[in-house]
Structure formats: C-alpha cells, structure tokens
Amino acid sequence: MSPTLTLLPRGAWTARAEAHARRADALTAGHRERRAAGSSHAVEDFLYTYYPLRPAVLRRWSPGAGVALADAAGSPVASARWFTTEGDAVRLDGRAYLADRGGAVRHHATLLAAVADRPPVFSCFGLHEWAIVYREPAGAHRHALPLRLGEAGTDAVVERHQITCSHYDAFRFFTPEATGRNELRPTRELQVELDQPGCLHVGMDLVIRLGCTWHAEGPQPRV
Known part of the structure; x- marks a missing residue:
C-alpha cells in the first residue's frame, strides 16, 4: 500500500459512515415523507428536481481519495x-x-x-x-405558489431593468419573450468564459462539484 495513503481503522x-447516513436521513426525511405521500414542496424539494440528488445516493459515504479503509473487504464501499x-484494505x-x-x-x-x-x-x-416567468402562458407556472407581485407586476420589473444573466443553466429556463431581453447569450460552451463568483446558480453548482464525487448513479457525498 502506498505510504501516502491515510489508513483509517x-x-x-x-463511525464516519454511520454518522453520515444519520445526517443524510435527517436532512432528507421531509422530502422522503412527501414523496411517499405523493406530494411535494415547491421550495424544499427544489434541489431534488434541479439536481440529480436521490436520498439513497446522498446517504452513501465515501472516504474520498488518498484514504484507505482497514478491514473493509466485503463492505459496501469495497463493491x-x-x-x-x-x-x-479498500x-x-x-x-x-x-x-x-x-x-x-x-x-x-x-x-x-x-x-x-x-x-x-x-x-x-x-x-x-x-425572467423565467416573464409573460408566462396561462397554466404554465411550475408550482402552486403565487407570484409576489402578480403576473403584471412581475412583467413590469423585467421590463424596467436590464437583464444581465451570465449563467447558462439559469438562462436556458427564460421564457422566449425574456430571452431577447438578456444582455448576454450564455451557452454550455461559454460557461468557463462567463461564469462568475457573484452568481447564485454558480455558487449552487460549486457546492455540488466540491462536495461530491460523481458516482455512476449520481453524486456520492464525501465526508
């Protein structure tokens, strides 16, 4: 075994794996209960639809790189x-x-x-x-929550301001009427050129990229 590896007894x-599973279960309890009941919460369940995050995957623990697990042959991590x-060791x-x-x-x-x-x-x-709901067709609203300013008030805000969205995964949800109002034309190919640290969506994506290693079936959290 490489001397650069940290060997965990x-x-x-x-203990780390069990603690991680308990935290994951506690954090996903509401989502799992709503899913079993056939209901959803427009805010709290958003991350489970925007990102490919499944509770069963989130509760899996991974040691990450540079760590070996002692007496782990035959464990779930080994497979x-x-x-x-x-x-x-695994x-x-x-x-x-x-x-x-x-x-x-x-x-x-x-x-x-x-x-x-x-x-x-x-x-x-x-x-x-x-911009995502600007001049949205009747019945196209994605959730049951009402718009704070109503449809006309929301449209007026968009029309009074210059839209400068630089992140593709936000821009791609714009309504067709809002697309032309954006100062930029983000694409997946331009993501490295346009993404910037003040963007809410970029921050969300970085949490996923830094906190997870991408597993074959979705992100596998590392603790």
Missing part, C-alpha cells in the same frame, strides 16, 4: 465503482476513476479556477428568476 471509518481492495483507485471521469474532472478544475480568478458581479439582482 475500521472503528473510525464505520462501489472505482474502489479496489488490497488485502483487507481505497479509491484514482487511475480507474480518472480513466472514466477524467474529462469531467479537468472541466470542473478549469471552471473552478476561472470562477475563482474572476471578480464577482452582483448587479444582476437575481432577475433571472423573474
């Missing part, structure tokens, strides 16, 4: 994709992971570096949320 890593067993096989996910890792690293090196812009004022 079984008692230590099982996880990209993990390898050496004797009774660790992430970095080469295997990068062989499959190297492109995504390089893209995320480039994006993170670009965003960190760019000054934040706060003057968009979150108006992408207003």
Whole structure:
C-alpha cells in the first residue's frame, strides 16, 4: 500500500459512515415523507428536481481519495465503482476513476479556477428568476405558489431593468419573450468564459462539484 495513503481503522471509518447516513436521513426525511405521500414542496424539494440528488445516493459515504479503509473487504464501499481492495484494505483507485471521469474532472478544475480568478458581479439582482416567468402562458407556472407581485407586476420589473444573466443553466429556463431581453447569450460552451463568483446558480453548482464525487448513479457525498 502506498505510504501516502491515510489508513483509517475500521472503528473510525464505520463511525464516519454511520454518522453520515444519520445526517443524510435527517436532512432528507421531509422530502422522503412527501414523496411517499405523493406530494411535494415547491421550495424544499427544489434541489431534488434541479439536481440529480436521490436520498439513497446522498446517504452513501465515501472516504474520498488518498484514504484507505482497514478491514473493509466485503463492505459496501469495497463493491462501489472505482474502489479496489488490497488485502483487507479498500481505497479509491484514482487511475480507474480518472480513466472514466477524467474529462469531467479537468472541466470542473478549469471552471473552478476561472470562477475563482474572476471578480464577482452582483448587479444582476437575481432577475433571472423573474425572467423565467416573464409573460408566462396561462397554466404554465411550475408550482402552486403565487407570484409576489402578480403576473403584471412581475412583467413590469423585467421590463424596467436590464437583464444581465451570465449563467447558462439559469438562462436556458427564460421564457422566449425574456430571452431577447438578456444582455448576454450564455451557452454550455461559454460557461468557463462567463461564469462568475457573484452568481447564485454558480455558487449552487460549486457546492455540488466540491462536495461530491460523481458516482455512476449520481453524486456520492464525501465526508
């Protein structure tokens, strides 16, 4: 085993895994209860629809890179994709992971570096949320919550301001009528060039990228 690996005794890593599962269960309890009842909450369940986050995946614990788990052969971690067993110790096989996910890792690293090196812009004022419902057709509203200013008032806010949304995953939800009002034309290809640290959506994405390793079935949290 490489001397650069940190070896966690079984008692230590099982305690971490169990604590992580308890935290995940507590944080997702409301969502799981609503899902079982066939209902949803427009705000609290948003992340489960915007991101591919499933409670069963969120409760899986991963040691991350550079850590070996002692006496872990036969454990759930040992059978996880990209993990390898050496004797009774289990660790992430970095080469295997990068062989499959190297492109995504390089893209995320480039994006993170670009965003960190760019000054934040706060003057968009979150108006992408207003542009998403601008002149929305009747019956097209995505949730049951009423617009705070009503349809006419919301449209007036969009029309009185310059929309400067720079993030593609916000811009792509604009109504057709709002698209032409945006100062920029974000695309997936321009994401590294346009994303900036003052953007709410960029911050949300960075939490996902920094807090998760992308598992074959979705993000696998690291603690």
